[in-house]
Amino acid sequence: MELPIIIYTLVGFSLILIIGIIVSVLRESPSHLESNVNNTDDVTSNAQEKSNTIIHRAIQQAREVLIKAELSGIKEIVRSKHDTGKLELVFEEHLKKLIEESSEHLEKTSYQIENHYISLFQNTEAFVNKQIQDNQQRILNQLDLVTKESEKTISTASEAARLELIRRMDAELNASKKLIQDYQRKRMEVIDREIVEIVAQTVKHTLGKTLSKEDHADLIYQSLERAKQDGFFG
């Protein structure tokens, strides 16, 4: 689209330049002619005529060039417009085709994406389900293991606790038995002492009435003999 305008512009500048050159030549010609006026009026008129002819021809040619240029520019514009339209058509066709292809591709891609996602979801679901099942199984296995270990630990601890309990109960029982036996023994000792005391008191009160003086003296005599045997007298 910009090429004809540039051409037109160049042509215009060329024409203006040519005209300028011609005008400057013409301006110099009078002063030169004036100096030679006196020499030759014919030459001058011929020259002027020729120059006018040349100018006219140049202008004519410039016009022609300009026209050609304009024409060629118009043609170019038309052509370019025509080409643009064609190009647009082609482009539109291509674009439509491209759009169609893109649409198809997009549709296909969407379909593929959808399928991919469906597949992905299915795979993911299957994977997740498998993972869930695996995890469930793993958890179940772990739970079984923990349960077995716990049962084993509880069983061991329970057995140990039972043995400890039995040991402590035996110890408590033995201690209680010993306590009772000690208590019984002490009580019996106290009772024995009380019995002996009662008997002794009874004997004390009744001794004079029940024991003869001879027997009494004999008991003292026996006591002295026992003391002698014991080494009491040294």
Added chain:
Amino acid sequence: MTNQNESPNSTLLSFVLQHSYTRNGANQVIDLIQRVFEHYLFSGNPSLTSLKKAIIQFSEKNILSKSEKLLIIKLGDLNITIGSSQLYSIIETIQSAIKEYPLLIIYVPSALEADGIYKIGLWARKNLHQNTMLSFIIDPLYCGGCGISWQGKFKDYSYFQNPNNKLFIINELRKYN
């Protein structure tokens, strides 16, 4: 029966030892000897020309037990002569001698008869010391035996201090459970 060569002190001391086995008994004998000799020496009765006469009169004038009468009769048989100035010194000497003799203290639940004391006294003089004097202390705690104190030592030999006797009593009583 009487040795004329012996001094009145030793004669009377032997007499006392012969007729008493306890310290109290010895003191009673000494007291009786003193009373007899006081009657003999200091009564002022001119008819008492001999100790035997004085003893007869003393026994008539005083209420004496049978054993005391026998004792003073035996005293008269000693035929000892004691001056009035000697009496108290002799008595004091005998008392001091008795106090110096070894003393066997026996804790008994009730008083003993003379025979029992004699038996025990003989045993003590035979087994411990020839001049052992007894001293009986009545204490019902020591029934069925006695407590013995000798030269600073004491031991209970009563019936109930014998573990075997205690056990015997307890076992006997348990039969009635």
